[in-house]
Amino acid sequence: MRSNRHQQFLIPLLAVLLGMIAGSIVMLVSGYNPVAGFSSLIYGAFGDAYYIGETIRQTTPYILTGLAVAFAFRTGLFNIGVEGQLIVGWLAAVWVGVSFDLPKIIHLPLAILAAAAAGALWGLIPGVLKAYVKVHEVIITIMMNYIALHVTNAIIRSVLSDEGFKSEPIKQSASLQSEFLEAMTYHSTMHYGILIAIAAAFVMWFLLERTTKGFELRAVGFNQHASQYAGMNVRANIILAMVISGAFAGVAGAMEGLGTFGNISTKAGFTGLGFDGIAVALIGGNNAFGILLSALLFGALKVGALEMPSGAGVPTELVDIIIALIIFFVASSYMIRWLLSRGQKGAE
Template structure:
């Protein structure tokens, strides 16, 4: 393993450790016991089969949201609209799950594909504006998050709901829920979506690393002028990169609609999964395997935090502070890289 690869692996590890240490200091200053707090967090994430199931379930949409952010970033784009693409994907998946009654072998893939198509369509708009009119994708994707939220709420109220705030339950033929997985995890909300998420990670890795089109997409992201000079169609590659990124985000929404909840309800605000996907991708170094590990860490932090108030009298908000500190140290990776390079030089 090269020195650069070792550094790329160690940077997020050190970022997590520094985030935990800084979080401990915050707990001490606030009058809480960090050992008890972290012990409760670990128990709440991995203490028994139920908690493990919940941690894996929580990591499922994080993996796909992280892939969506990372795919765009690897191709030179900043997709801040993963949250909105996730929401419309959730809506499309539930719509198909409620509206049709088909054999499971057809219905479930159809619902997931509908979610991917909805997310891709929502991402196509900023991709087209970027390619055609040079409009910065960050601005458009941020604004489209709000459009997605309110349009989805309007559709739920007027089309999918007879009570005004929640759709009907999807048919069993479109459900990712599994009695087997729930039974071995003490009836947690774990579902087959984790398999879909892991397949998504393999698809991203294979597409970017092992195909000509993936090389072309990365080349356009690295240098548009050189790619155009080499005969590549830069505008179409920009649009395609955003569409694929949006498809990953849409499938993340399907995991919630077809797996965790089995319906969709009117939302007062964003789910937060799409925004957390940015942090997951950042911590995972925009690498498919790294994103899987990062998503499980974030899932463990989110689920484990629920145990902290009852077991250690530590508020769950402190976990959000720890997550923020981890992201801060990842963003400050230049300092960590500098320290690691000096350490390696002294070791020689």
């Protein structure tokens, strides 16, 4: 029997492959050319410096939302509220970005910390309810998403603008935008956020794998009763896990607010970044370095998709179908494992 470690890599890879194959079939059935479709997708993601810049820009929040979901998964929680935590993080970052005049060295970190704090607060509520009242965090975080959306829209209208639909642009001292990176990538919207995202991945790895607290968080996720018996504070660890997860999501919002857009507009619906984070985390095997790779994959898919209508006449939504199917295949990993074990028996 081959090791589980081996399968940990194999299952996400197979899921991505199956997703691509299913995407090709969808293209074939609906009368498009899958080869043309995928080549324009790849061109649209990596074709020249501009596209690479855009792909990296899209990868940045994906890394952070992926980390947020994965951090919760690793501690036995399902944080489906990354979307809402991202929105309040975005709001907080822009709020700090427009309201203060400070030197960059203080202003920018302050804006990012504000975003992390807002996301953490949005994670604190489901954490407390889970720890003290044993309410499942999935439902609470879904509800918190909608509360975040409507409250943020109301604040944009009444506080950050005069009944308008978007805030002032943030002060230059809080911006992550970089003329250097933009010039290097033919004026893409790439910004310094990618460095923060990579640093965050390192932080998550270090926290979970190299610290006592991380061990405790994982232990509580794995078996609450054993952890309790070993003298760990189960409630405090559950709350802390949701708070950290929310903070990652909040920083993802700061990337959008301080880097990509430089402001915040009212939203009719969700950004999707938080929900895509679930896919990123699953494909990345809930592992910090795996997430860097899977975030790049999803960033490339999303940005490359924009080239598909002009390059091959394929609607961009094809990529959403592929992403959905990839999630299905990962979720049904029992099926893939079963197929793998059948294949091995056949080979013997």
